[in-house]
Amino acid sequence: MSTTADPLHAALASGERPPRPGRFSACLTFGWRGMLKIKHVPEQLLDVTITPVLFLLMFTYLFGGALAGSTSEYLQFLLPGILVQSVLFTSVYSGVTLNTDMTKGVVDRFRSLPIWKPAPLVGAVLGDSVRYALAATVVVLLGLVLGFRPEGGLSGTVAAMALVIVFACGLAWVFTTVGLTLRSPSAVMNSGFMALFPLIFLSNVFVDPDTLPRALEVFVNGNPISHLVTATRGLMAGEADAGEIVFVLAVAAALTAVFAPLTVRLYRRAG
Amino acid sequence: MSSHPSPAIEASGLVKTFGDTRAVDGVDLSVPRGAVYGVLGPNGAGKTTTIRMLATLLRPDGGSARVLGHDVVAEADTVRELVSLTGQLASVDEELTGRENLILLGRLLGFRRARAKARATELLAAFALDEAAGRLVKHYSGGMRRRLDLAASIVVTPRLMFLDEPTTGLDPRSRNQVWDIVRALVGQGTTVLLCTQYLDEADQLADRIAVIDRGRVIAEGTPGQLKASVGQGAFHVRLLDPADRPGAERVLAAELDAPVQPEADPAALSVAVDDAERAAQAVSALARAGIEVANFSLGQPSLDEVFLALTGHPAEDGDRAEQEKEVPA
Ligand SMILES: Nc1ncnc2c1ncn2[C@@H]1O[C@H](COP(=O)(O)OP(=O)(O)OP(=O)(O)O)[C@@H](O)[C@H]1O
Ligand SMILES: [Mg+2]
Numbered sequence: 001m002s003t004t005a006d007p008l009h010a011a012l013a014s015g016e017r018p019p020r021p022g023r024f025s026a027c028l029t030f031g032w033r034g035m036l037k038i039k040h041v042p043e044q045l046l047d048v049t050i051t052p053v054l055f056l057l058m059f060t061y062l063f064g065g066a067l068a069g070s071t072s073e074y075l076q077f078l079l080p081g082i083l084v085q086s087v088l089f090t091s092v093y094s095g096v097t098l099n100t101d102m103t104k105g106v107v108d109r110f111r112s113l114p115i116w117k118p119a120p121l122v123g124a125v126l127g128d129s130v131r132y133a134l135a136a137t138v139v140v141l142l143g144l145v146l147g148f149r150p151e152g153g154l155s156g157t158v159a160a161m162a163l164v165i166v167f168a169c170g171l172a173w174v175f176t177t178v179g180l181t182l183r184s185p186s187a188v189m190n191s192g193f194m195a196l197f198p199l200i201f202l203s204n205v206f207v208d209p210d211t212l213p214r215a216l217e218v219f220v221n222g223n224p225i226s227h228l229v230t231a232t233r234g235l236m237a238g239e240a241d242a243g244e245i246v247f248v249l250a251v252a253a254a255l256t257a258v259f260a261p262l263t264v265r266l267y268r269r270a271g
Numbered sequence: 272m273s274s275h276p277s278p279a280i281e282a283s284g285l286v287k288t289f290g291d292t293r294a295v296d297g298v299d300l301s302v303p304r305g306a307v308y309g310v311l312g313p314n315g316a317g318k319t320t321t322i323r324m325l326a327t328l329l330r331p332d333g334g335s336a337r338v339l340g341h342d343v344v345a346e347a348d349t350v351r352e353l354v355s356l357t358g359q360l361a362s363v364d365e366e367l368t369g370r371e372n373l374i375l376l377g378r379l380l381g382f383r384r385a386r387a388k389a390r391a392t393e394l395l396a397a398f399a400l401d402e403a404a405g406r407l408v409k410h411y412s413g414g415m416r417r418r419l420d421l422a423a424s425i426v427v428t429p430r431l432m433f434l435d436e437p438t439t440g441l442d443p444r445s446r447n448q449v450w451d452i453v454r455a456l457v458g459q460g461t462t463v464l465l466c467t468q469y470l471d472e473a474d475q476l477a478d479r480i481a482v483i484d485r486g487r488v489i490a491e492g493t494p495g496q497l498k499a500s501v502g503q504g505a506f507h508v509r510l511l512d513p514a515d516r517p518g519a520e521r522v523l524a525a526e527l528d529a530p531v532q533p534e535a536d537p538a539a540l541s542v543a544v545d546d547a548e549r550a551a552q553a554v555s556a557l558a559r560a561g562i563e564v565a566n567f568s569l570g571q572p573s574l575d576e577v578f579l580a581l582t583g584h585p586a587e588d589g590d591r592a593e594q595e596k597e598v599p600a
Pocket of ligand 1: 289292293294295312313314315316317318319320321359468
């Protein structure tokens with residue numbers, strides 16, 4: 001063999017194939033890709049942080065007095081709900097991002113690699129969980145500044161945030177499915193918000209369901225988001241309700257079990 | 272290894288329909304190993320769809336294909352280990368830097384972190400991208416993007432590489448760089464399936480060509496065979512003075528005994544003939560008649576003419592198809 005000085009030929013000659021990466025490693029690599037995008041375009045986090053701030057301020061100061069007698073009492077009630085709302089809205093972006101990705105040529109390359117097939121999607125959701133954590137942190141910090149005092153302390157607050165993030169990861173699979181079904185990123189965004197808004201307003205985020213008409217109360221109490229909010233309030237108040245937590249985790253698991261395989265299927269079939 | 276290894280690609284009766292469109296309508300291909308195989312066709316011929324089926328990205332609706340001996344549907348994972356794809360849209364991540372793109376792929380192919388980084392550095396240097404390594408790809412020029420795309424395709428040297436219109440939109444210099452890369456790849460033993468709408472690109476690079484139109488292979492062979500199948504080439508003459516053209520037409524018609532066509536250029540004519548000696552005699556005859564010749568050329572038929580003859584309609588980008596050797600008079 002001639003040892004050529006030409007770097008092109010040298011590079012071609014030294015491209016030996018290593019063993020395939022493990023599933024976990026491939027997922028982490030895709031998670032890293034998500035982080036890099038946040039690093040390069042930090043502005044995209046504005047959406048994630050501004051909306052919850054607005055909601056928290058608006059509801060506390062505009063409606064707090066009317067709904068709970070005083071803004072400080074209402075904040076105590078509202079904050080866990082706003083935490084849930086903010087993180088769940090953020091999970092819509094997982095579907096939007098995937099939809100945008102699909103229009104780019106790079107997806108073809110990912111799909112033509114010999115890797116574990118769900119890895120690009122699992123990795124993306126993993127990377128997105130960093131956004132969820134960020135949205136959660138913003139809400140909690142702002143709450144603390146405004147006077148929110150969690151009885152559950154640091155551990156209760158962190159556990160509450162973790163529960164909400166886990167649920168959001170489950171819900172994200174619904175939006176990734178939508179993201180691969182609809183044509184444009186804005187269609188994904190709109191349908192995601194259209195679906196979430198009624199579910200969040202018809203939950204116990206803003207008001208105690210006891211005050212609602214009977215039919216509405218039944219709906220609100222059955223709404224999984226109400227269960228998530230109750231579990232989150234419990235954890236933050238230091239009165240964790242194991243039953244609610246298990247229920248929430250079961251819903252997240254069920255969403256993942258149904259929609260993750262569906263997303264993977266659609267991703268492989270796309271093209 | 273048997274003495275007759277399977278071809279790099281063997282496709283028979285491939286079909287893909289999108290709604291009412293039969294994008295690929297029964298394509299048969301047999302691509303030998305170790306060469307560049309050109310797939311030539313105009314917009315919408317079904318080139319990309321064919322390549323995507325062969326690269327396991329699309330499932331065929333009919334027919335079957337084996338790539339390096341492995342079925343593209345049943346053994347898709349094995350095929351993915353052996354091939355690499357440079358798509359028509361650059362298959363790189365616009366929102367990452369060039370270096371990050373290559374590290375990402377290195378990791379996904381199984382390199383450890385340090386090795387992935389070293390490989391990225393090596394490839395960036397080899398493709399003259401070291402200066403742009405830290406810039407986001409969306410700010411790259413078309414030529415840089417294509418080079419990165421090719422670098423990404425050889426993070427692990429593939430046994431077979433699919434290239435879908437790798438030079439569309441590039442200037443001549445970038446195009447030549449891409450051609451050099453393709454030649455280097457083939458020199459290392461990689462088989463390249465090259466889709467293109469440029470007749471001169473297929474002529475420059477490909478050892479064999481399949482011409483496809485409306486989802487079907489309408490001709491196959493070496494560039495020379497395809498040209499020969501169309502018959503004679505053309506003898507082009509350009510006069511110094513356009514006013515001499517009627518006279519020149521008479522002289523050439525008498526000398527070559529063939530119909531003479533005036534060209535769009537008011538000083539140029541062409542005659543269907545491919546015998547160099549007779550062409551030279553015709554030039555002398557013009558000189559004897561006192562008609563001054565600016566230049567003349569004897570060309571094989573260009574692939575553009577081949578395309579026209581095969582399909583009855585011209586390929587889109589005919590102006591890049593000039594393959595004649597100019598002979599100054
Ligand atoms: N995903 C798709 N959905 C619907 N129609 C499609 C799809 N992909 C391709 N087609 C249609 O199939 C036909 C062949 O397209 P293809 O992209 O394979 O052509 P091509 O030879 O690569 O053309 P070009 O030179 O423009 O890239 C076209 O009529 C195209 O509109
Ligand atoms: Mg194409």
